Amino acid sequence: MEILPVLIIPFAIMLPPVLITALVLRYRRARAEMRYRFLLQLAEAGAALPATLPGEPAPQDNDRRRALVLLAGGVGLALMLVALPIEFPRGHPVAQLWGLGILPVMLGLGYLCNWHLSHRGSAHG
Template sequence: MLLIPGVVLLAPVLLTALVLRYRRARAEMRYEFLLKLAQSGVAVPPMLPGEATQPPSDLRRALVLLAGGIGLSLTLLVLPLHYHVGRPLAELWGLGLLPMALGLGYLTHWFLSRRGGGHG
Protein backbone atom coordinates (compact mmCIF):
# COMPACT_ATOMS: atom_id res chain seq x y z
CA MET A 1 0.00 0.00 0.00
CA LEU A 2 2.88 2.39 0.67
CA LEU A 3 4.86 1.25 -2.37
CA ILE A 4 3.21 3.58 -4.89
CA PRO A 5 3.46 6.76 -2.77
CA GLY A 6 7.05 5.81 -1.94
CA VAL A 7 7.93 5.48 -5.62
CA VAL A 8 6.14 8.73 -6.46
CA LEU A 9 8.00 10.61 -3.74
CA LEU A 10 11.34 8.94 -4.43
CA ALA A 11 11.41 9.62 -8.19
CA PRO A 12 12.00 13.41 -7.94
CA VAL A 13 14.65 12.86 -5.26
CA LEU A 14 16.53 10.41 -7.49
CA LEU A 15 16.20 12.69 -10.51
CA THR A 16 17.56 15.63 -8.53
CA ALA A 17 20.45 13.51 -7.24
CA LEU A 18 21.34 12.48 -10.80
CA VAL A 19 21.31 16.08 -12.03
CA LEU A 20 23.46 17.26 -9.12
CA ARG A 21 25.91 14.40 -9.67
CA TYR A 22 26.21 15.29 -13.36
CA ARG A 23 26.82 18.97 -12.58
CA ARG A 24 29.45 18.08 -9.99
CA ALA A 25 31.27 15.79 -12.43
CA ARG A 26 31.20 18.48 -15.11
CA ALA A 27 32.56 21.08 -12.68
CA GLU A 28 35.35 18.72 -11.58
CA MET A 29 36.32 18.12 -15.22
CA ARG A 30 36.37 21.87 -15.87
CA TYR A 31 38.55 22.57 -12.84
CA GLU A 32 40.96 19.75 -13.72
CA PHE A 33 41.28 21.28 -17.19
CA LEU A 34 41.96 24.72 -15.70
CA LEU A 35 44.55 23.22 -13.35
CA LYS A 36 46.33 21.55 -16.28
CA LEU A 37 46.29 24.86 -18.16
CA ALA A 38 47.78 26.69 -15.19
CA GLN A 39 50.45 24.01 -14.68
CA SER A 40 51.49 24.20 -18.33
CA GLY A 41 51.98 27.96 -18.06
CA VAL A 42 49.18 29.02 -20.40
CA ALA A 43 47.30 32.15 -19.39
CA VAL A 44 43.76 31.29 -18.37
CA PRO A 45 41.15 33.43 -20.16
CA PRO A 46 39.00 35.44 -17.73
CA MET A 47 35.67 34.10 -19.06
CA LEU A 48 36.68 30.42 -18.94
CA PRO A 49 36.57 29.58 -15.21
CA GLY A 50 32.90 30.33 -14.57
CA GLU A 51 29.85 29.04 -16.32
CA ALA A 52 27.77 31.46 -18.30
CA THR A 53 24.74 32.32 -16.25
CA GLN A 54 21.46 33.34 -17.78
CA PRO A 55 19.50 36.22 -16.32
CA PRO A 56 16.43 35.17 -14.36
CA SER A 57 13.46 34.67 -16.63
CA ASP A 58 9.95 35.66 -15.58
CA LEU A 59 8.54 33.32 -18.23
CA ARG A 60 10.36 30.35 -16.69
CA ARG A 61 9.18 31.27 -13.20
CA ALA A 62 5.63 31.72 -14.48
CA LEU A 63 5.55 28.33 -16.17
CA VAL A 64 7.05 26.55 -13.17
CA LEU A 65 4.57 28.13 -10.75
CA LEU A 66 1.60 27.53 -13.04
CA ALA A 67 2.53 23.89 -13.57
CA GLY A 68 3.22 23.41 -9.87
CA GLY A 69 -0.09 24.95 -8.86
CA ILE A 70 -2.07 22.94 -11.37
CA GLY A 71 -0.22 19.78 -10.36
CA LEU A 72 -0.83 20.40 -6.66
CA SER A 73 -4.54 21.05 -7.20
CA LEU A 74 -4.98 17.97 -9.38
CA THR A 75 -3.01 15.82 -6.97
CA LEU A 76 -5.15 16.88 -4.04
CA LEU A 77 -8.33 16.29 -6.05
CA VAL A 78 -7.31 12.79 -7.13
CA LEU A 79 -5.79 11.37 -3.94
CA PRO A 80 -8.30 9.15 -2.13
CA LEU A 81 -6.98 10.02 1.32
CA HIS A 82 -8.78 11.47 4.31
CA TYR A 83 -7.14 13.95 6.66
CA HIS A 84 -9.59 14.56 9.52
CA VAL A 85 -12.38 12.25 10.65
CA GLY A 86 -13.39 11.13 7.18
CA ARG A 87 -12.97 14.48 5.42
CA PRO A 88 -11.51 13.94 1.95
CA LEU A 89 -8.18 15.45 0.99
CA ALA A 90 -9.87 16.74 -2.17
CA GLU A 91 -11.28 19.62 -0.10
CA LEU A 92 -7.78 21.13 -0.02
CA TRP A 93 -7.53 21.54 -3.81
CA GLY A 94 -7.53 25.33 -3.39
CA LEU A 95 -3.98 25.24 -2.01
CA GLY A 96 -2.81 25.08 -5.61
CA LEU A 97 -4.41 28.44 -6.38
CA LEU A 98 -1.64 30.43 -4.67
CA PRO A 99 1.21 29.21 -6.92
CA MET A 100 -1.10 29.49 -9.93
CA ALA A 101 -1.87 33.13 -9.07
CA LEU A 102 1.83 33.89 -8.60
CA GLY A 103 2.55 32.22 -11.94
CA LEU A 104 -0.11 34.34 -13.63
CA GLY A 105 1.48 37.44 -12.10
CA TYR A 106 4.92 36.51 -13.44
CA LEU A 107 3.40 35.67 -16.83
CA THR A 108 1.69 39.07 -16.94
CA HIS A 109 4.92 40.85 -15.98
CA TRP A 110 6.86 38.93 -18.65
CA PHE A 111 4.26 39.74 -21.29
CA LEU A 112 4.08 43.45 -20.43
CA SER A 113 7.85 43.89 -20.21
CA ARG A 114 8.32 42.09 -23.52
CA ARG A 115 5.85 44.41 -25.24
CA GLY A 116 7.51 47.43 -23.71
CA GLY A 117 4.31 48.39 -21.92
CA GLY A 118 3.65 48.73 -18.24
CA HIS A 119 6.39 51.32 -17.68
CA GLY A 120 4.19 54.39 -17.79
Protein backbone atom coordinates in the same frame (compact mmCIF):
# COMPACT_ATOMS: atom_id res chain seq x y z
CA MET B 1 1.80 -7.42 8.26
CA GLU B 2 -0.38 -4.61 6.93
CA ILE B 3 2.26 -2.05 7.90
CA LEU B 4 4.70 -3.43 5.34
CA PRO B 5 2.84 -2.18 2.21
CA VAL B 6 2.30 1.15 3.92
CA LEU B 7 6.06 1.57 4.17
CA ILE B 8 7.17 -0.10 0.95
CA ILE B 9 4.83 1.62 -1.50
CA PRO B 10 5.81 5.23 -0.61
CA PHE B 11 9.47 4.20 -0.51
CA ALA B 12 9.20 2.58 -3.95
CA ILE B 13 7.46 5.65 -5.35
CA MET B 14 9.96 8.16 -3.90
CA LEU B 15 13.15 6.20 -4.61
CA PRO B 16 13.40 6.73 -8.42
CA PRO B 17 13.14 10.56 -8.34
CA VAL B 18 15.68 10.69 -5.52
CA LEU B 19 18.07 8.44 -7.43
CA ILE B 20 17.64 10.42 -10.65
CA THR B 21 18.30 13.68 -8.80
CA ALA B 22 21.38 12.22 -7.13
CA LEU B 23 22.75 11.01 -10.48
CA VAL B 24 22.18 14.37 -12.16
CA LEU B 25 23.85 16.24 -9.30
CA ARG B 26 26.78 13.82 -9.34
CA TYR B 27 27.19 14.29 -13.11
CA ARG B 28 27.12 18.10 -12.80
CA ARG B 29 29.68 18.01 -10.00
CA ALA B 30 32.03 15.77 -11.99
CA ARG B 31 31.68 18.03 -15.03
CA ALA B 32 32.42 21.15 -12.96
CA GLU B 33 35.46 19.46 -11.38
CA MET B 34 36.81 18.58 -14.84
CA ARG B 35 36.26 22.16 -16.01
CA TYR B 36 38.04 23.67 -13.01
CA ARG B 37 40.87 21.12 -13.27
CA PHE B 38 41.33 22.21 -16.88
CA LEU B 39 41.41 25.88 -15.87
CA LEU B 40 43.94 25.08 -13.15
CA GLN B 41 46.17 23.34 -15.71
CA LEU B 42 45.90 26.40 -17.97
CA ALA B 43 46.88 28.68 -15.10
CA GLU B 44 49.82 26.47 -14.13
CA ALA B 45 51.03 26.45 -17.73
CA GLY B 46 51.02 30.26 -17.72
CA ALA B 47 48.35 30.64 -20.37
CA ALA B 48 45.94 33.53 -20.13
CA LEU B 49 42.61 32.49 -18.73
CA PRO B 50 39.57 33.28 -20.89
CA ALA B 51 37.21 36.05 -19.81
CA THR B 52 34.30 33.60 -19.72
CA LEU B 53 34.80 30.16 -18.30
CA PRO B 54 34.55 27.40 -20.90
CA GLY B 55 31.47 25.29 -20.50
CA GLU B 56 29.75 27.72 -18.15
CA PRO B 57 26.17 28.23 -19.24
CA ALA B 58 25.31 31.79 -20.13
CA PRO B 59 22.83 33.37 -17.71
CA GLN B 60 19.36 33.14 -19.14
CA ASP B 61 16.05 34.76 -18.47
CA ASN B 62 14.13 31.82 -17.00
CA ASP B 63 11.31 33.78 -15.38
CA ARG B 64 8.82 32.97 -18.14
CA ARG B 65 9.57 29.23 -17.96
CA ARG B 66 9.30 29.24 -14.15
CA ALA B 67 6.05 31.18 -14.39
CA LEU B 68 4.47 28.72 -16.79
CA VAL B 69 5.61 25.71 -14.75
CA LEU B 70 4.23 27.18 -11.52
CA LEU B 71 0.97 28.25 -13.14
CA ALA B 72 0.41 24.82 -14.67
CA GLY B 73 1.44 23.05 -11.47
CA GLY B 74 -0.85 25.18 -9.30
CA VAL B 75 -3.85 24.78 -11.57
CA GLY B 76 -3.14 21.04 -11.83
CA LEU B 77 -2.85 20.70 -8.04
CA ALA B 78 -6.10 22.56 -7.47
CA LEU B 79 -7.96 20.50 -10.09
CA MET B 80 -6.53 17.25 -8.72
CA LEU B 81 -7.68 18.09 -5.20
CA VAL B 82 -11.15 19.01 -6.44
CA ALA B 83 -11.42 15.75 -8.42
CA LEU B 84 -10.25 13.39 -5.66
CA PRO B 85 -13.18 11.52 -4.08
CA ILE B 86 -11.27 10.88 -0.83
CA GLU B 87 -12.55 11.98 2.57
CA PHE B 88 -10.68 12.48 5.82
CA PRO B 89 -11.72 10.32 8.81
CA ARG B 90 -13.99 13.05 10.19
CA GLY B 91 -15.93 13.35 6.92
CA HIS B 92 -14.23 16.39 5.37
CA PRO B 93 -13.56 15.89 1.65
CA VAL B 94 -10.10 16.46 0.21
CA ALA B 95 -11.75 18.77 -2.34
CA GLN B 96 -11.83 21.46 0.35
CA LEU B 97 -8.04 21.71 0.05
CA TRP B 98 -8.19 23.05 -3.53
CA GLY B 99 -6.85 26.37 -2.24
CA LEU B 100 -3.39 24.83 -1.85
CA GLY B 101 -3.01 25.30 -5.61
CA ILE B 102 -3.31 29.08 -5.24
CA LEU B 103 0.21 29.46 -3.83
CA PRO B 104 2.05 28.14 -6.94
CA VAL B 105 -0.39 30.02 -9.19
CA MET B 106 0.38 33.31 -7.44
CA LEU B 107 4.12 32.61 -7.52
CA GLY B 108 3.80 31.89 -11.25
CA LEU B 109 1.94 35.15 -11.78
CA GLY B 110 4.70 36.97 -9.91
CA TYR B 111 7.37 35.42 -12.10
CA LEU B 112 5.33 36.24 -15.19
CA CYS B 113 5.00 39.89 -14.12
CA ASN B 114 8.73 40.04 -13.37
CA TRP B 115 9.55 38.58 -16.79
CA HIS B 116 7.19 41.00 -18.52
CA LEU B 117 8.52 44.06 -16.70
CA SER B 118 12.19 43.15 -17.22
CA HIS B 119 11.57 42.26 -20.85
CA ARG B 120 9.71 45.52 -21.44
CA GLY B 121 12.39 47.53 -19.62
CA SER B 122 15.24 46.02 -21.66
CA ALA B 123 13.41 46.70 -24.93
CA HIS B 124 12.97 50.41 -24.15
CA GLY B 125 16.22 50.94 -22.22
